[in-house]
Amino acid sequence: MPEAMETVGLLLLLFAPFGAEGSTCPFPSPQCYKESTRTDEDFYCEWEDPDRSKEAVYTLFIQSSSSVSSPYPADFLTGNEQNVQVPLESVLTNVQSDIWVQKQTENMTCISPNTSVILNDSVKYSAPLIQKKVRSDGILTLNWSRAKDNKDAFHEIRWKDFNGSWHNGTSQAEDRDKAYQESTTLHLENHLMYQVQVRRKAIGYSAWSDWSDIVDVPVEIQVPVVRWKEEKAKRTRRVVLRWDPPPLEASHGGVTYNLTLSLPCETKTKTTKKTYYYMNVTDSEARVSIIAINSVSESASREITIPHVQHLKNCRADSGTLPQRKHFCLEWYKLSDGETRPTHVNTSSNATVEAIKKDMEKFVRYYYFLHVKKSRRLWHTKTMCPIYSSEGAPVAGPQNVTVNVTHDSALLLWRPIPVQDQRGFLLHYAIWILRQGGEIDYHEVPENQTSFHLRNLTTGSSYTVYISGRTKVGEGPNATANFLIPTSLVAPSNVLSKVILSVGGVLLVFSVFFSIALRRLKRKILPMIPSPVITATASEGLHHQNLSAATEEVHEVILLYRDDLDKQTKANKSEQSTVLQDCQLSVYEEDDEEDEEDDARITSSFPNPNYRGQMLRLSEPLAVDKGQRENNCDSSTPSYRHGSVL
Numbered sequence: 001m002p003e004a005m006e007t008v009g010l011l012l013l014l015f016a017p018f019g020a021e022g023s024t025c026p027f028p029s030p031q032c033y034k035e036s037t038r039t040d041e042d043f044y045c046e047w048e049d050p051d052r053s054k055e056a057v058y059t060l061f062i063q064s065s066s067s068v069s070s071p072y073p074a075d076f077l078t079g080n081e082q083n084v085q086v087p088l089e090s091v092l093t094n095v096q097s098d099i100w101v102q103k104q105t106e107n108m109t110c111i112s113p114n115t116s117v118i119l120n121d122s123v124k125y126s127a128p129l130i131q132k133k134v135r136s137d138g139i140l141t142l143n144w145s146r147a148k149d150n151k152d153a154f155h156e157i158r159w160k161d162f163n164g165s166w167h168n169g170t171s172q173a174e175d176r177d178k179a180y181q182e183s184t185t186l187h188l189e190n191h192l193m194y195q196v197q198v199r200r201k202a203i204g205y206s207a208w209s210d211w212s213d214i215v216d217v218p219v220e221i222q223v224p225v226v227r228w229k230e231e232k233a234k235r236t237r238r239v240v241l242r243w244d245p246p247p248l249e250a251s252h253g254g255v256t257y258n259l260t261l262s263l264p265c266e267t268k269t270k271t272t273k274k275t276y277y278y279m280n281v282t283d284s285e286a287r288v289s290i291i292a293i294n295s296v297s298e299s300a301s302r303e304i305t306i307p308h309v310q311h312l313k314n315c316r317a318d319s320g321t322l323p324q325r326k327h328f329c330l331e332w333y334k335l336s337d338g339e340t341r342p343t344h345v346n347t348s349s350n351a352t353v354e355a356i357k358k359d360m361e362k363f364v365r366y367y368y369f370l371h372v373k374k375s376r377r378l379w380h381t382k383t384m385c386p387i388y389s390s391e392g393a394p395v396a397g398p399q400n401v402t403v404n405v406t407h408d409s410a411l412l413l414w415r416p417i418p419v420q421d422q423r424g425f426l427l428h429y430a431i432w433i434l435r436q437g438g439e440i441d442y443h444e445v446p447e448n449q450t451s452f453h454l455r456n457l458t459t460g461s462s463y464t465v466y467i468s469g470r471t472k473v474g475e476g477p478n479a480t481a482n483f484l485i486p487t488s489l490v491a492p493s494n495v496l497s498k499v500i501l502s503v504g505g506v507l508l509v510f511s512v513f514f515s516i517a518l519r520r521l522k523r524k525i526l527p528m529i530p531s532p533v534i535t536a537t538a539s540e541g542l543h544h545q546n547l548s549a550a551t552e553e554v555h556e557v558i559l560l561y562r563d564d565l566d567k568q569t570k571a572n573k574s575e576q577s578t579v580l581q582d583c584q585l586s587v588y589e590e591d592d593e594e595d596e597e598d599d600a601r602i603t604s605s606f607p608n609p610n611y612r613g614q615m616l617r618l619s620e621p622l623a624v625d626k627g628q629r630e631n632n633c634d635s636s637t638p639s640y641r642h643g644s645v646l
Contacts, residue, residue: 025110026051030060030101032086033122036149037202043091043119045076046083047101047112059102060084064092065116073098093120124207125153128182128198130215135296140186140217142198153200155184156208159217161192172203193218193249218252220297226290226304233280235380239306241277246292253295262287265329265347265371265379283309283381284331284369285341311339311367313448314425315385329379332356332368335386338419341367353387360389363423391424394469394476398429398450401467403483410454410463410483417469417476424471432478434464460487 030047045060057080063073074091078084091097097119101112128144135141147153158168171184188194194217201208224243231238246255259277261268264284270277279288286306292299330353333345348356353368360366370383398414417426426447433441433454445452447469457463463485466478 023108023110025049025101025103025112027112029113029115030099031115031122031124032062032099032117032119033124033207035124035126036147037123037151037205038149040088041148042088043086043122044083045086045099049082049103052082053105054080055105056080057104058082059104060086061100061102062086062091063098065096065098091119094118121205122207123202123205125200125202125209127210128155128200128212130196130198130212133196133215133217133296135188135217135220138188138190140188140194140196140296141183142186142196142215143181143183144198144212146180146182147200147202149202150180151202153182153202155182155198155200157184157186157196157198158211159186159188159194159196161189161194188217191219191249193252216253217296218294219249221246221250221255221292221294221299223299223302224257224290224292226302228304228306230306236280236282236378237306239279239281239286241279241288241290241304243275243290243302245275246294250294256293258291258293260289262289263379264331264345264369265349280378281306282369282371282379283384284371308341309384311335312384312386315387327373328382329371330356330368331371332366332387334361335365335367336420338365357387357389360387362390363388363392365419365422386425388424391471391473393424393471393474394422394426396421397469397477397479398467399479401465401479401481403465403481405483405485408455408457408459408485410457410485412452412454412465412467412481414450414467414479416450421476422469422471424473426469426471428470430468430470430475432466434466436461436463457485459485461485
């Protein structure tokens with residue numbers, strides 16, 4: 001086997017000059033270097049062939065120029081790979097060495113250009129791997145691991161905004177004992193996104209490492225604006241949290257949201273990339289903190305408080321009953337003013353209500369919640385109640401008692417006794433009313449009521465009112481108020497109603513009187529004048545007549561009342577009626593409200609306007625034949641015979 005390897009080496013040595021003179025590979029000469037400054041470090045050689053044929057076979061040659069060395073070059077067969085690890089003991093590191101690569105395929109063999117180096121002087125660090133980038137207040141800080149030898153190095157950084165050109169800068173990391181991280185800082189504009197790269201070289205050596213991968217740097221992310229709403233669910237409260245996504249400059253590369261849910265009986269941590277979150281909470285207070293995180297920064301925490309439901313004033317539940325066969329959690333805290341929940345609360349998963357009373361202050365109100373969970377279901381509140389370890393009588397009376405007096409009553413108003421002064425559950429307010437003659441009235445008002453109406457009071461009398469709160473232990477101090485019902489005080493509501501009724505009555509009488517007077521005045525000044533009525537038949541006859549100049553014959557006309565006309569015979573009525581029908585004479589009747597006595601005095605040649613109830617009559621029969629009647633009716637000349645009566 002050694003003889004065969006020696007034969008292959010001789011053949012390669014013989015063909016090498018021929019290949020170098022005949023064909024040169026179209027890629028640069030190889031590079032060999034150590035990745036640290038340690039003396040025991042092996043060498044790493046690499047080259048780059050743009051024509052990466054799968055059937056190509058590469059061989060690396062290293063030949064020292066020292067006369068004492070072997071005349072044959074060291075060769076390293078790499079197959080189809082374009083790099084190889086060269087053991088330190090296989091080469092001479094302190095002398096000049098020639099290095100080249102031979103590429104062999106089925107159809108050709110070529111050799112790369114030759115390079116001469118002293119291997120011990122060739123140190124090239126690996127490209128930095130940026131592991132962390134932090135951007136805050138316009139300053140970007142980049143961190144990456146040190147080289148293998150853990151020594152300081154020179155660094156070159158280049159950056160550009162997304163639409164700009166590259167800018168370069170250099171720096172040297174400080175020597176830090178037992179530190180395996182290197183970092184550099186860069187000042188950037190706050191509103192722009194950037195891209196950065198870093199490379200390094202060992203101090204005292206000339207070879208730069210490759211550039212690191214391009215890293216995108218978004219802008220600093222801000223605190224999210226969170227909105228929430230509560231939805232009532234079965235035995236629990238469902239809360240929906242929503243927040244706006246950040247702008248593109250901050251969300252480039254992705255944004256993650258860390259949520260911390262502080263619930264009465266547990267604390268949860270959730271991570272999401274969505275801009276909403278659904279959660280279930282009990283009737284007690286819940287808190288949520290949300291932090292937005294992008295690739296270079298994290299926002300400040302946005303704190304959301306889901307308030308508890310309204311505190312009860314009294315409790316009618318059995319406070320000593322705990323659930324069986326269920327997980328439960330007891331939460332309680334001190335209520336100094338009756339409403340405000342303190343920052344610190346107590347929780348327990350095995351204590352009883354009677355047990356927690358032992359550690360409570362006497363005469364001080366506490367509040368507790370009993371949360372339960374069956375199997376893997378959600379927590380829900382079973383009981384919530386105010387509680388005292390021991391009760392006492394109130395130490396103060398109602399506050400700010402005022403009296404609003406009317407003509408026969410008074411309205412008492414007061415502010416409730418502060419919770420810290422109640423020292424127990426109020427049963428009711430006790431009210432004593434001392435009248436001027438020594439008579440005393442007593443009333444009890446529910447504890448949640450802060451007013452009382454005193455009725456049927458005596459005008460001109462003075463009264464004294466005493467109000468106090470009462471617990472099951474006893475009554476507290478009184479609050480006192482004195483007031484007087486004046487004799488001159490009249491109910492404003494009665495006076496106002498009387499004034500309104502009086503003014504309304506006067507206006508009504510005046511409007512009726514004015515309407516009647518106006519109608520009478522109108523009749524006197526503007527009497528009604530009737531209009532003659534012309535029937536359709538008479539109008540049509542006029543269109544067929546020969547329209548010639550017409551002359552008018554005037555005869556005497558006598559106007560009589562109906563009583564005078566009744567003296568005529570019935571025969572005359574029939575004949576005269578026939579004549580009128582033939583002529584199609586019609587009489588228009590119109591209602592009139594004037595007095596008939598005034599109308600009887602008016603005598604004129606014109607038709608009487610007040611003809612209501614009158615009839616057209618003829619004083620004597622007209623001796624005309626049928627043909628004459630037709631001619632008279634068709635004529636356009638109105639004719640009135642002597643002795644005609646209207």
